[in-house]
Amino acid sequence: MTKRFREWFSIRLAKNPGQIVLLSILFFNVIFLLLSAFIISRMSLTGTEHLGFLQSAYYTINMILDAGGISYVVEDIGPQNAAIAIVCIIIILIGMISFTGAVIGYITNYISSFIEASNAGDHRLQISKHFVILNWNSRALEIINDMLYSGSCNKVVVLVSSGKEEIEKQIDERIHETVKRENIRVKEECADRSYLARKWYYHKNKFSSNLTVIVREGDVFSSKQLFDISLQNASAVVILGEEINNAVCKYQLNERIEKIGNGNALTIKTLMQVSDITSAAFSEDNQRIIVEITDDWTWDLVQKIIRSKQVDGKCNIVPIRVNQILGELMAQFSLMPELNTVYNELLSNKGATFFTSESENGDETAFIRDTLSQNAHAIPLTIRQNNKKNYCYFMSFDEKDILRKERKELPGIPISINKDFWLEKKKILILGHNSKCVDIMNGFSSFISEWGYKDSDESLLSIVVIDDEKSLEKMNYYKDYPFVIKTVAAELFEKDLICDSINEFLRMNEEDVSVLILSDDLVSEDEIDAGMLTNLVYVQDIINDKVEADPDFDAGSIDVIAEINDPKHHDVVSSYSVKNVVISNRYISKMITQIGEKDAIFDFFQDILIYDTDAEDGFESKEVYIKKAKDFFGTLPPECTAEQLIRGVFDSSYDPDIPPEKQNISIVLGYVKQNEKIILFGGDQSKINVKLGPKDKIIVFSNH
Numbered sequence: 001m002t003k004r005f006r007e008w009f010s011i012r013l014a015k016n017p018g019q020i021v022l023l024s025i026l027f028f029n030v031i032f033l034l035l036s037a038f039i040i041s042r043m044s045l046t047g048t049e050h051l052g053f054l055q056s057a058y059y060t061i062n063m064i065l066d067a068g069g070i071s072y073v074v075e076d077i078g079p080q081n082a083a084i085a086i087v088c089i090i091i092i093l094i095g096m097i098s099f100t101g102a103v104i105g106y107i108t109n110y111i112s113s114f115i116e117a118s119n120a121g122d123h124r125l126q127i128s129k130h131f132v133i134l135n136w137n138s139r140a141l142e143i144i145n146d147m148l149y150s151g152s153c154n155k156v157v158v159l160v161s162s163g164k165e166e167i168e169k170q171i172d173e174r175i176h177e178t179v180k181r182e183n184i185r186v187k188e189e190c191a192d193r194s195y196l197a198r199k200w201y202y203h204k205n206k207f208s209s210n211l212t213v214i215v216r217e218g219d220v221f222s223s224k225q226l227f228d229i230s231l232q233n234a235s236a237v238v239i240l241g242e243e244i245n246n247a248v249c250k251y252q253l254n255e256r257i258e259k260i261g262n263g264n265a266l267t268i269k270t271l272m273q274v275s276d277i278t279s280a281a282f283s284e285d286n287q288r289i290i291v292e293i294t295d296d297w298t299w300d301l302v303q304k305i306i307r308s309k310q311v312d313g314k315c316n317i318v319p320i321r322v323n324q325i326l327g328e329l330m331a332q333f334s335l336m337p338e339l340n341t342v343y344n345e346l347l348s349n350k351g352a353t354f355f356t357s358e359s360e361n362g363d364e365t366a367f368i369r370d371t372l373s374q375n376a377h378a379i380p381l382t383i384r385q386n387n388k389k390n391y392c393y394f395m396s397f398d399e400k401d402i403l404r405k406e407r408k409e410l411p412g413i414p415i416s417i418n419k420d421f422w423l424e425k426k427k428i429l430i431l432g433h434n435s436k437c438v439d440i441m442n443g444f445s446s447f448i449s450e451w452g453y454k455d456s457d458e459s460l461l462s463i464v465v466i467d468d469e470k471s472l473e474k475m476n477y478y479k480d481y482p483f484v485i486k487t488v489a490a491e492l493f494e495k496d497l498i499c500d501s502i503n504e505f506l507r508m509n510e511e512d513v514s515v516l517i518l519s520d521d522l523v524s525e526d527e528i529d530a531g532m533l534t535n536l537v538y539v540q541d542i543i544n545d546k547v548e549a550d551p552d553f554d555a556g557s558i559d560v561i562a563e564i565n566d567p568k569h570h571d572v573v574s575s576y577s578v579k580n581v582v583i584s585n586r587y588i589s590k591m592i593t594q595i596g597e598k599d600a601i602f603d604f605f606q607d608i609l610i611y612d613t614d615a616e617d618g619f620e621s622k623e624v625y626i627k628k629a630k631d632f633f634g635t636l637p638p639e640c641t642a643e644q645l646i647r648g649v650f651d652s653s654y655d656p657d658i659p660p661e662k663q664n665i666s667i668v669l670g671y672v673k674q675n676e677k678i679i680l681f682g683g684d685q686s687k688i689n690v691k692l693g694p695k696d697k698i699i700v701f702s703n704h
Contacts, residue, residue, distance in 0.1 A: 142589030236596030263297030327439020
């Protein structure tokens with residue numbers, strides 16, 4: 001029996017020493033109180049003979065908690081009661097240490113341990129319908145920031161392996177900056193109103209954060225810790241890729257680049273663990289697992305996991321090829337720079353954005369016509385099939401707007417459009433490189449495939465690349481891309497060679513010129529955007545020289561698109577009069593947020609971001625285009641409302657005699673004024689006045 005007790009005691013002491021300490025304290029105090037009560041009851045002297053055992057126990061506890069309680073035991077401390085007084089004092093002293101001190105000390109320590117455990121994330125979260133982010137990289141902060149504008153999710157849980165305090169600090173600063181910026185905008189909107197009107201407007205429209213973000217530090221591969229953050233009850237789970245830029249030395253950086261370039265086993269491991277939980281019967285329905293992918297090896301394995309683990313209506317895995325999407329975006333921004341501002345709004349929860357809704361009918365033309373005849377607050381775009389379901393796609397300010405039914409007629413105006421519209425030849429200068437160069441070139445190739453001139457040797461696109469020798473050699477001097485007409489090998493510090501090459505390009509091309517300045521994302525943290533900023537100084541200096549030499553020179557004729565990886569450099573780049581600053585990682589963040597909240601939106605994103613191949617039976621999908629108004633319209637439309645313009649262009653582009661697969665229905669989303677102000681038609685279209693000039697541009701959603 002003694003042996004078994006020692007064995008039990010040894011095991012409990014090893015597994016839960018705190019429990020043994022508490023039991024020991026309680027056991028000692030019970031014995032001590034009983035013994036003290038017995039002694040006091042047996043030592044009852046003159047005047048205290050009435051004290052029984054239970055009364056003695058009560059007064060013993062009373063004395064320990066309050067030393068003044070000794071008067072209930074010893075009314076008169078004289079020579080005859082000295083012995084019991086001394087005994088009471090000893091009981092008080094021992095009791096204060098063993099009972100009051102030990103118990104309070106244990107409870108205090110337990111509370112401290114509980115707080116530490118909570119901070120460390122050791123207790124289970126009892127939440128649901130939340131957004132889970134596993135791992136942390138440069139895109140994570142923007143995902144959380146964009147969720148400030150979300151109307152469907154206000155709880156985010158982040159699980160990282162380390163750096164919890166620093167991440168919490170970054171999140172707090174980012175949210176604070178966004179709230180402050182939005183409230184400055186609200187104040188500017190009502191600046192011309194009276195004092196009371198301003199106060200009331202600000203009170204009604206004040207922007208505040210209702211987002212709760214919990215950061216946990218632990219093992220993303222631990223099923224216990226995934227259950228502790230209620231992964232099985234989450235609405236969406238995002239698995240972020242590893243960060244390269246935080247390497248501490250050049251050797252470590254090169255090692256990481258090579259390792260991640262070959263494949264990301266950690267992403268695969270995390271996805272296997274997550275999909276095992278989310279595909280189980282006890283998990284929530286319609287959970288989305290969004291996975292960042294940057295290489296072919298990881299992509300192939302993710303496809304195999306999808307095949308094994310994806311359960312329709314239960315566990316939906318969405319793999320995002322980060323470099324491919326960003327490459328396509330950079331190509332489109334080079335061709336149509338205004339798309340940067342347009343997509344910056346449309347791919348986010350702020351302002352006009354895309355929404356989806358299930359539909360029983362798959363007739364696209366009927367859907368567009370019916371919506372236009374009944375709703376002046378949402379713009380119908382297309383119908384697509386996803387997982388054997390039909391989904392309608394809209395553009396509007398608010399998801400509630402897509403359900404409006406306001407009228408029974410189609411109030412358009414007669415509009416003539418140029419059905420033979422063709423994009424003009426584009427000249428692009430690319431400075432520098434990044435990890436997405438191949439994907440950027442593939443974006444240009446798909447553009448040529450859709451829009452290339454028919455029966456002509458002339459190219460729609462001509463590109464000159466200026467970069468260092470090593471990077472050009474890695475790309476085989478762009479020989480695989482016939483539209484790259486010239487490459488110039490120049491190190492970053494070779495200012496004269498770079499500037500002479502830029503000047504030569506600008507002299508040969510006076511119109512429709514874009515300068516794309518890339519930022520190398522495979523450098524150490526302290527070198528991020530350094531090369532891009534240097535090239536920007538070169539370009540801006542040349543533009544300033546042209547303006548000084550010819551005051552009539554239109555600096556706006558050269559579209560400078562500057563890519564940055566660190567949002568902190570945005571203000572620096574903007575100070576150089578660059579209107580198109582592309583924070584490339586921010587686009588992926590915005591898309592991830594949207595995918596996590598909306599059904600079937602990812603396939604739609606993929607369609608609009610990738611140009612089609614020129615198929616014989618028509619074009620595969622629609623894209624967003626920026627088209628010159630004077631070329632798009634046969635005759636510029638008269639001044640009208642956005643409602644009339646949208647419906648008039650639809651009527652003009654639809655031909656009932658052409659089969660659906662050959663239709664090129666055009667939907668106007670907004671326009672670009674000559675001063676480069678961009679207006680997207682969100683809200684009540686009947687109250688938006690439109691007056692187009694010959695130098696304005698139209699934002700169109702169409703097949704071609």
